[in-house]
Amino acid sequence: MWKSRKIWDFSAYVLIAGILGARLYYCLLNPVYYCQNPLEILDFREGGLSIHGGLIAGISALVFLAGKYNLGVLKILDAFACGTSVAQSIGRWGNFFNSEAFGAPTNLPWKLYIPPVNRPADYINFPYFHPTFLYESILDVGIFLILLWIMKKFARKAPGVTVFTYLILYSAVRIIVESLRLDSALNISGIPIAQIVSVIFIFSGVLGLAIIIKKHFKKNKNTLKI
Numbered sequence: 041m042w043k044s045r046k047i048w049d050f051s052a053y054v055l056i057a058g059i060l061g062a063r064l065y066y067c068l069l070n071p072v073y074y075c076q077n078p079l080e081i082l083d084f085r086e087g088g089l090s091i092h093g094g095l096i097a098g099i100s101a102l103v104f105l106a107g108k109y110n111l112g113v114l115k116i117l118d119a120f121a122c123g124t125s126v127a128q129s130i131g132r133w134g135n136f137f138n139s140e141a142f143g144a145p146t147n148l149p150w151k152l153y154i155p156p157v158n159r160p161a162d163y164i165n166f167p168y169f170h171p172t173f174l175y176e177s178i179l180d181v182g183i184f185l186i187l188l189w190i191m192k193k194f195a196r197k198a199p200g201v202t203v204f205t206y207l208i209l210y211s212a213v214r215i216i217v218e219s220l221r222l223d224s225a226l227n228i229s230g231i232p233i234a235q236i237v238s239v240i241f242i243f244s245g246v247l248g249l250a251i252i253i254k255k256h257f258k259k260n261k262n263t264l265k266i
Contacts (some may be wrong), residue, residue, distance in 0.1 A: 054102055054120070054252065057097045058094040058098035058101070059084075061136055062090050063090075066088045066225060067069070068093075069090065070225060091128065092237045102117055103117070114197065114200035117200070118199055118200065118203050119191075121202050122124050122191060125183045125210065126181075128176070132177040143170025143171070143221050144169065147180075151171070152174075153167055154169050172221050176213060176214070186209065187205065198252050208245035211245070212242065214235070215238045218232050218234045218235050
């Protein structure tokens with residue numbers, strides 16, 4: 041019981057770390073502007089948060105706190121992975137209300153109208169765009185359902201499967217959605233930084249699953265049947 045209370049106690053710290061990490065990561069991707077306007081780094085009202093920065097900081101905080109209180113790092117990460125996917129699905133609707141994070145112009149039936157003031161200069165004459173926020177929101181719900189099933193199957197038998205699967209699935213979704221978006225914070229050789237980081241996350245997830253498979257699945261193959 042005390043472990044459950046401790047998780048609730050440090051959840052606030054993880055949330056704060058995630059928000060700060062998301063903001064600082066975004067600012068690092070726009071160094072020229074924020075070096076010239078350093079006080080605006082603290083202006084969260086103007087937006088500018090990156091999910092990758094939030095994940096890196098949040099996971100780091102979870103690893104540190106779970107290790108400090110001997111709570112089982114992988115088990116804690118598994119639990120938070122499910123909640124994170126739901127939070128992302130809900131959070132993406134903020135993009136809708138702010139008319140941001142939309143995709144390329146389209147005339148599909150589910151097209152999204154973007155006011156002229158929010159359109160990129162090169163697309164000022166295009167009224168409708170891909171609602172990429174909606175694509176990601178729906179896919180995040182799908183990720184949650186998959187993770188929930190995985191949690192029921194492997195949470196106790198092989199901790200870590202859920203969080204590493206999350207890294208793979210969300211990163212794959214982000215790569216697809218990012219290919220439609222027009223607002224990449226930074227491109228490297230024409231490739232959005234979000235896609236590059238997502239590839240790194242996928243590699244990390246695959247590596248983590250491979251280690252777990254080697255350590256648990258082969259050793260306990262008779263108890264880990266699906």
